[in-house]
Structure formats: structure tokens, C-alpha cells
Amino acid sequence: MAQQWTPDQPIVSIKDVHKAFGDLEVLKGVSFDVMKGEVICIIGPSGSGKSTLIRCINALNDIQSGSITVEGQEVHVPDLDKLALRKKVGMVFQQYNLFPHKTALQNVMMAPLVVLKQPKDEVEARARALLKKVRLEGKEDSYPGELSGGQQQRVAIARSLAMNPDVMLFDEVTAALDPETVKEVLVTIKELAAEGMTCILVTHEMGFAREVADHVYFTDRGVIVEHGPPSSFFTEATDPRTREFLSQIL
């Protein structure tokens, strides 16, 4: 039996995680802790295992060895209570993945209604409030196909928030957006972070990472090469791979 989790312990704890797709080893022993309310940015070149890593946190991918715990609960066990885990961990995807046959409001309402079986009036009121919070008032009845990329991504954020998660995972959420709409999504995430939401982001937005992150991790070829608070990470990187990556991107 896992001991009771208290908020002074890491909310997400990753220890020596190994993950392989067939013969291809994607994660080769990754460890880090995330405290409640922290904003973590994971950066690194394509194929370095960043997305795989955060998909392991809510068990969308399984792992070969190591351990991931969320609020003290081990994620990669056979008898995992997936419902309990996914209520705690929300996720936003690069391609939004909104339900195209439902309006923005219905997209946000769906999980609380279907999964949590909460009363409709209550859910709708909360969904409207969430859409207002992501500045999509007036778009409640629009279908995803009628919204811009940035608007869709903000609906996706509201949809995840509707489950009242304790941790939010963002998997390159601005990578499919054009430069003007990137900002509106980042502002939304920044507001969430300011409210104390624990956020783990895989991102290429270095400016955003520098401004909002509490801690930045640089991964390459399945390992964490370097990490630190953004104040030192971006200026005093020591590893040659980090320096090369930063010089290309900044």
C-alpha cells in the first residue's frame, strides 16, 4: 500500500524510466520530480522522447522499467485505476483532437457528463465559465470546424479543465498554430500557471519557457542532458548539446 500523499511531496515523480518501441529505445533512464504548482518545460530536438515522456505520465504509453507516481499513486501497475488517474491528470494535444461532431460547449461538457455523471445544469454552468475563462465567450455553439486553430486549442484546454485536474500536460500545443494565434494559447496557459495549476509542457517556445517555467529540462536521445531554472538554464548552459540546440533555436 502506497503511503498517503501530502502536498509537500512531489505531485509527479519520475524515476529511472525506460521506454522502448520495439528495438528503438526512446527513454533511457529519465528521472525528475514536479512539486505542486510548479511549471515544468521540457525542451529538446525532435525524436528526443519529450512527447513520449509526458504521454507516459497519464498512461497513454506504457513503460518498460522505472516508476512514475502521480500524487503518490504508481501509474504503471496492472491494476491501475485509470479513471482516478485521468481525473487527476489533464492533457492537451498538438492536434487539439476536439470531437468534431460536438459544439465547443458540448466538447467541454462531455467528460463530466459521461464519465463523472454529474448533473447537467451544474456541468453546463461550469463549462460556460471555463469557455469564458479561455476567452471564447460567444463561441459556445460553434463546431470545431468553424473555429481557428488557436480557438480550438483553447477549447481543448477548457475541455481538460472541466475534469478539475491537479496536473495539466501540454504536448507541443502551439506547434500546429500560426505565429499570431500561438500567443493567445500561451496567455491562457500563463494564466493557468499563475492560478497555481501544476503544468508540464513539451514546447519549442523558448521565450515562454524563460518567462513562465519554474524549471527547464533539456532532453536529447532519451536522457535529460541538462536542467535548471530558466534564469540560469538559458544563459549558463554547460553541456555542448544544450548550447548547440539553444544557439540554433534562440
Next chain:
Amino acid sequence: MARARPIPGVDAPAATDLPVLKPVRFDPPGDAAGLSFSRFVAGLPWWSLPALMAAIVLWPVAAHAQSVYTMGDATAALLRWMPYLLTDGFLFNILISVFTMLAGTAAGALLGLMQVSPASMIRKPAWLVTQALRNSPWLVLLFIVMLAFPFEISIGSLTIPVPDWMKAVFGLSMPIAGNISEVVRGAIQSVPSGQWEASESLAFTRRQTMWRIILPQCFRRMIPPWMNWYAILTMATPLVSILGVEEIVTLSRQAMAAENSRPELLVPFYGFCLIVFFIYCYPIARWTMALERRMAVKL
């Protein structure tokens, strides 16, 4: 003048050691069964119907101009039988096609859902049954059902007769079930995997994802191939005449026999059958293609 060094792709075969993206033919999602039948019928020119009618009227003239049996006699015979052929014959074809489609769709939807099951104990048998049903000759399936099925079912003292047409419905619904199963499987698998992942991360169970997220999205995509199969099925209903079920072709044969089996009657009577099927199936085919086009734009 020959070039000193051939230019690849211009005067020599193109060659590169880089990865090349070759052109691909993209089959629209949900088109697992293909719409070739509806495409063909919907593409027929408007004058195919009058051409068919002209052939019916002119055949007796051309074939037996010297005969005493005239075009007028043949047409009169057809007109005499026409109401009977339509109300007792073709209506029955429609009835068989509707019942068959209902039964075949129910069984096919179940098979299709089983084909996407994560449990291989369910998935593999469903795949095998589907392939067996859709790749067997329709007539063979029909014969098996007609001959293997009892003509009545006894439950205690109660005896329920099983009419031939009911057996025909069962026999025809087997290949339909196999093909609808493929339509359903294709449509479900054409939904992007991101929909599954998003639902999963929102704590939906597999069943909830399937019924609330995936199926509502592929229902629309299944309609054109489903209608295509309905049209094919309707065209195939005269098969049951071989087994003695009284539908339009069976009745036409009987009617011609009653008119002393004159050869001049063959084209008018069978031509009439063709016209009736064409009038019924052509709008369905046009509608199918229109729906297909509308959905292609939407996706």
C-alpha cells in the same frame, strides 16, 4: 546531339538515394466496400431508359417481322400482365430487399464492431466470418440456406411454417452482413487515432469512447456505402426466383408461359423487369453519389 551527361528524369531514368514520396491514390474513409456500382448506375445517361423502352417495343418487329404475332400483340400481352407483375412481383422484391437489408445490417454492424475488438478471441473469428461471407458466391449461400433450413419449426405442439421468402431473406442477408461488417470496420478505423487518445485522457472507457465519440462520427461516412449495398442487393433479389420464391422474374416467366411462351415476348417482359429495377435503383444511386460528394467536401 546527345548530351555529354544525361539529366536524370529528363533523358535518363530518375535516380536518387534520397527518400522519395511517391504519389498515392487516396481512398476516402468509409469507402471500404467501394461505390463502383452506384457510380456506374448514377453515371448512366438519361437516354438509357428510353433506349431500353425502344428496344422492347421494336424487338418483336425486328425479330419476327414476317410472323403473324405482331408488336401490338406482344405489347398488349405485357400491358395485361403489368399490374400483376408490379403488385405481386416487384413489391415482393422490394419487401425482400428491405428485410434482407435490416437483417444484414444488424448482423453486419455486430460483426464489424467485433472486428475492431481489442480481444483477439473476438476479433479473429469475426474477421474470418466476415471474409467467408463476403467472398462466397451469393447463390451458393442461398442454396445452403434454402436446402439446409427446415420448412417448418416445431416448438412443442406449435408448428411455425417458414415460408420460402423468409429463407431467401436469411440467405441473402449473409453476404450483406459480410460486406456491411467491412463498411463498419473501415469507417471506425478511418477515425483519427487522436480521437481515441483524447477520449482516453478524459477518462472515457473504451465503450464510452466507441458509442459517444467514434460511432457518431463514422455513422455519416457509412451511409453512402450502405446505400450502395442496398442497390446491389435489390438488383440481386431475382436470384431467389431460382429457388421458386414468387417475385417479378418468377412471375414474368409464368406470365410468358400463360401467353403460349412466344419468343417475341422475351425481350418485352424481361426488358420490363430491367426498366422497373432501373427506375427503382437509379434515384438511389444518384442520391448515394450526391451524399458521397457532400461528405467528401465536409471531411
